Amino acid sequence: MSGAPAFTIRDxxxxxxxxxxxxxxxxVAAGETYAYPRDVGEQGARAIWMVAPPGRTVVAVDRDDGTVLGSASMYANRMGPGAHVASASFMVDPAHGRQGIGRALGEHMIAWARASGYRAIQFNAVVQTNAPAVALWRSLGFEIIGTVPEAFDHPALGYVGLHVMHRRL
Incomplete structure (x- = not known):
């Protein structure tokens, strides 16, 4: 792919x-990368993903036909005295992987967090065995600040760790 990406990110x-x-x-049903109930229904999923302001949910869409390729949900990691640290969740449609969509969503989220006045970003639960996600976040300046042992029940690998990843802004 050369030039501009074949997708755009919008609210x-x-x-x-x-x-x-x-x-x-x-x-989520695959159970390998998210600590959401594998059998979450559509309404519950929508409530999790489509966050209300001041949080934000975005989609990456194909520039030509508007197909939704991926999405990110971003928000304060905690309320009150912890509200100066952002967090987010990201999903790329597996049919459209390896096109730079996850990286673009991550970069977009970092820019949003910075512009919104957050001092840092913290991901609370990056599955230790999700090597592509761990590599992406490291390449975008995140570091693993701790791993909760056996905090995630992977369907094929059993109990694996959850990384807490952090990036200062």
Whole structure:
């Protein structure tokens, strides 16, 4: 791919949810990368993903036909005295992987967090065995500040660790 990416990132709307739900469901049901209930229903998933302001949900869409390729949900990691640290979750439709969508969503989230006045970003639960995600976040300046042993029950690997990853802004 040369030049501009074949996708753009914009705020998600309620009309985008029917396009997000199929890949959200596929990824979560696989049980390998998210600490969400594998059998979460559509309404519960929507409540998790489509965050209200001041949080933000975005979609990466194909520039030509508007197909939703991925999404990110971003928000304060905690309330009150911890609200100066951002967090986020990211999903790319597996049918559209390895096109730079996850990286672009990550870069977009970092820029949003910085512009919104956050001092840092913390990911609370990056599955230790999710090597592509760990590599991506490290390449974007995150470091593993700790690993909770056996905190994630992987369907094939059994109990594996969850990394806490952090990046100062």
């Amino acid at each position: 998600a709307t309620g009309a985008d949810w029917p396009a997000i739900w199929p890949f959200f469901h596929e990824i």
